[in-house]
Amino acid sequence: MRNKRYLVGLLGASLFAFYSFSSFIGVKEGSEKNSSGRAHTGNASAVGPNASTTCGGCHSGGDFTPTMSISVKDKSDNIVTSYISGEEYKLIFDIATVNSASGYGFQATTSDASNNYAGDLTSTITSGTRLVTLSNFEYFEHSQTNAGASYEVNWTAPSEGTGDVTIYAMGNAVNGNNGISGDQASPEKMFTLSEDVLSSVSDVKINQFEIYPNPVSETLNLKLNEQSDVQIMDNEGNVYIENLDLNEGVHNVNLSDLKSGIYLVVISAESGTQTEKMVIE
Ligand code: HEC
Numbered sequence: 001m002r003n004k005r006y007l008v009g010l011l012g013a014s015l016f017a018f019y020s021f022s023s024f025i026g027v028k029e030g031s032e033k034n035s036s037g038r039a040h041t042g043n044a045s046a047v048g049p050n051a052s053t054t055c056g057g058c059h060s061g062g063d064f065t066p067t068m069s070i071s072v073k074d075k076s077d078n079i080v081t082s083y084i085s086g087e088e089y090k091l092i093f094d095i096a097t098v099n100s101a102s103g104y105g106f107q108a109t110t111s112d113a114s115n116n117y118a119g120d121l122t123s124t125i126t127s128g129t130r131l132v133t134l135s136n137f138e139y140f141e142h143s144q145t146n147a148g149a150s151y152e153v154n155w156t157a158p159s160e161g162t163g164d165v166t167i168y169a170m171g172n173a174v175n176g177n178n179g180i181s182g183d184q185a186s187p188e189k190m191f192t193l194s195e196d197v198l199s200s201v202s203d204v205k206i207n208q209f210e211i212y213p214n215p216v217s218e219t220l221n222l223k224l225n226e227q228s229d230v231q232i233m234d235n236e237g238n239v240y241i242e243n244l245d246l247n248e249g250v251h252n253v254n255l256s257d258l259k260s261g262i263y264l265v266v267i268s269a270e271s272g273t274q275t276e277k278m279v280i281e
Contacts, residue, residue: 039132047168049115055185062184064173070191083157095171102176103145108169125152215279
């Protein structure tokens with residue numbers, strides 16, 4: 001009787017020890033490995049405000065000198081350094097190494113200046129990657145050891161007034177031995193996107209006209225305070241609507257033929273010319 005209880009106790013203690021050890025090295029049951037993603041398997045972040053152990057906290061011994069770089073593109077594939085609230089962007093992460101590695105892993109996330117998750121990582125573009133949610137943050141990371149060192153994900157910018165958004169990322173260049181030896185992690189890379197606040201670009205005359213809603217999807221309401229000539233053009237100066245001569249009052253302008261993007265609305269009236277930025281979703 002006594003011996004049996006002792007045995008049960010011992011069994012319990014060793015199971016506990018094994019479990020603690022497993023969670024320490026971050027191995028999940030079955031075939032789930034850190035090589036399937038650190039947030040996914042280890043339930044831990046290596047980047048951003050909630051970072052615990054960095055990739056280099058476990059992985060070392062390699063001679064790759066990896067560095068991570070981050071770039072952001074808008075819907076028209078232009079590189080941007082600022083965002084417009086609610087717009088969709090592509091975040092691009094590239095790991096460069098001095099000596100080439102046999103495989104790569106990484107992790108990335110975003111936050112505002114108050115260290116809250118900012119915007120939304122919506123869907124992965126590059127295969128061999130995944131999105132994982134951990135304590136209110138979403139992480140973009142590898143789902144396998146990848147031969148490629150460049151990863152893209154779709155991201156929707158946060159609500160108006162969020163201000164600066166920082167993107168965090170870290171890469172790990174590995175030797176493919178399914179362990180932590182012979183690998184080398186990059187330092188954490190941070191990239192800050194500022195908020196592009198939509199406002200009048202011209203100070204000729206305020207309140208000469210109003211446009212709403214902005215961003216707009218199809219029908220723009222145009223409120224004119226005097227008879228005006230209306231022109232709508234894109235950032236590059238291509239004119240889409242021209243010589244639209246309208247009286248004072250509210251007008252509906254159908255924009256369903258225009259692609260999404262940033263446009264300029266130029267109103268010319270007797271009292272002067274005014275330009276406003278407009279976003280078509
Ligand atoms: C707490 C320790 C720990 C941390 C932190 C950690 N890993 Fe790992 N990683 C491991 C272990 C253990 C393995 C080997 C077994 C496995 O895959 O789980 C591994 C394996 C890997 C592999 C495969 C390595 C190879 O040579 O085949 C990649 C890729 C990888 N991790 C990427 C990362 C990245 C990227 C980070 C940071 C975002 C990271 N790891 C952070 C423990 C860690």
